[in-house]
Amino acid sequence: MKIKNSSFVTSAVKEEQYPEELLPEIAFAGRSNVGKSSLINMLINRKGLAKTSSTPGKTQLVNFYDIDGLFRMVDLPGYGYAKVSKSKKSEWGTIIDTYLSSRKNLIEVLLLVDCRHKPTEDDREMYQWIKAYGYNGIVVATKADKLSQNQLAKQLPIIRTELKMTMDDMLVPVSSEKRSGKYEVWDLFNQLFMVNGYDIAFERQTDGDEEILEAGEAPLEASLLENNPEKKPAVMANAPKKKDRKRNRPEEKDKLKKKKQQEAKKKKSKKK
Numbered sequence: 001m002k003i004k005n006s007s008f009v010t011s012a013v014k015e016e017q018y019p020e021e022l023l024p025e026i027a028f029a030g031r032s033n034v035g036k037s038s039l040i041n042m043l044i045n046r047k048g049l050a051k052t053s054s055t056p057g058k059t060q061l062v063n064f065y066d067i068d069g070l071f072r073m074v075d076l077p078g079y080g081y082a083k084v085s086k087s088k089k090s091e092w093g094t095i096i097d098t099y100l101s102s103r104k105n106l107i108e109v110l111l112l113v114d115c116r117h118k119p120t121e122d123d124r125e126m127y128q129w130i131k132a133y134g135y136n137g138i139v140v141a142t143k144a145d146k147l148s149q150n151q152l153a154k155q156l157p158i159i160r161t162e163l164k165m166t167m168d169d170m171l172v173p174v175s176s177e178k179r180s181g182k183y184e185v186w187d188l189f190n191q192l193f194m195v196n197g198y199d200i201a202f203e204r205q206t207d208g209d210e211e212i213l214e215a216g217e218a219p220l221e222a223s224l225l226e227n228n229p230e231k232k233p234a235v236m237a238n239a240p241k242k243k244d245r246k247r248n249r250p251e252e253k254d255k256l257k258k259k260k261q262q263e264a265k266k267k268k269s270k271k272k
């Protein structure tokens with residue numbers, strides 16, 4: 001099945017503004033400017049459906065995109081933009097928390113990090129958050145075109161270490177600029193639909209001007225992963241698990257909150 005129609009559904013801040021929970025959703029989280037909107041556009045072969053921006057930190061909205069009436073991609077508000085005020089930051093936290101905690105049809109959250117940089121504290125927190133809500137926590141390393149293969153091979157383990165990922169956790173390098181990593185992400189989506197019990201399977205979304213690959217043939221961007229120290233493309237190495245909403249118990253959330261508060265206290269006392 002190829003994508004024929006993708007469209008913007010709505011932007012939301014509050015739960016009442018979300019579209020009905022009729023379709024499975026896959027959400028994209030990450031710092032502003034990390035490449036969330038660009039990745040969405042690449043995946044659906046559309047240039048400007050998700051608005052990309054060179055002035056980050058502006059939109060604090062959850063954007064829903066409908067893909068062929070079968071599922072939705074959800075662009076979450078970006079975090080970590082220095083010029084954003086404290087009140088904006090807590091607003092951001094509330095918007096994300098509301099979405100993650102309430103959305104029954106959310107099957108996975110991808111965390112995007114820039115492959116060139118060490119993940120930030122915000123990234124680490126976001127990753128913990130995603131895990132605490134019972135998702136696989138799939139990490140997408142963006143802007144892979146900005147690094148050589150050797151540099152990328154060095155960066156990927158750093159991202160793993162900083163985010164405290166295990167070898168079971170998935171890490172996928174992509175470049176929206178070079179249009180690489182697209183098939184890996186789509187294959188992953190298909191696996192996610194399958195393990196979550198949805199009868200949805202998309203064909204590899206070719207751009208039209210590139211060769212159409214036979215089933216089982218290595219995708220063009222496999223070369224990008226050649227130097228991946230994990231040898232296998234990360235996506236294929238481990239099958240994603242069905243989301244485990246049981247882990248999303250209030251106690252879990254409370255524990256996480258307490259831990260955060262304790263950490264903040266420690267930091268404060270250190271400063272003194």
Ligand SMILES: Nc1nc2c(ncn2[C@@H]2O[C@H](COP(=O)(O)OP(=O)(O)O)[C@@H](O)[C@H]2O)c(=O)[nH]1
Binds near residue numbers: 035145
């Ligand atoms: N070189 C390169 N630039 C990218 C890539 N993805 C996004 N960008 C650029 O990074 C900036 C922010 O991208 P955007 O998708 O708007 O990020 P968002 O804020 O996370 O949605 C834009 O100027 C994009 O053109 C990529 O894969 N490679």
Ligand SMILES: [Mg+2]
Binds near residue numbers: 051053
């Ligand atoms: Mg964006």
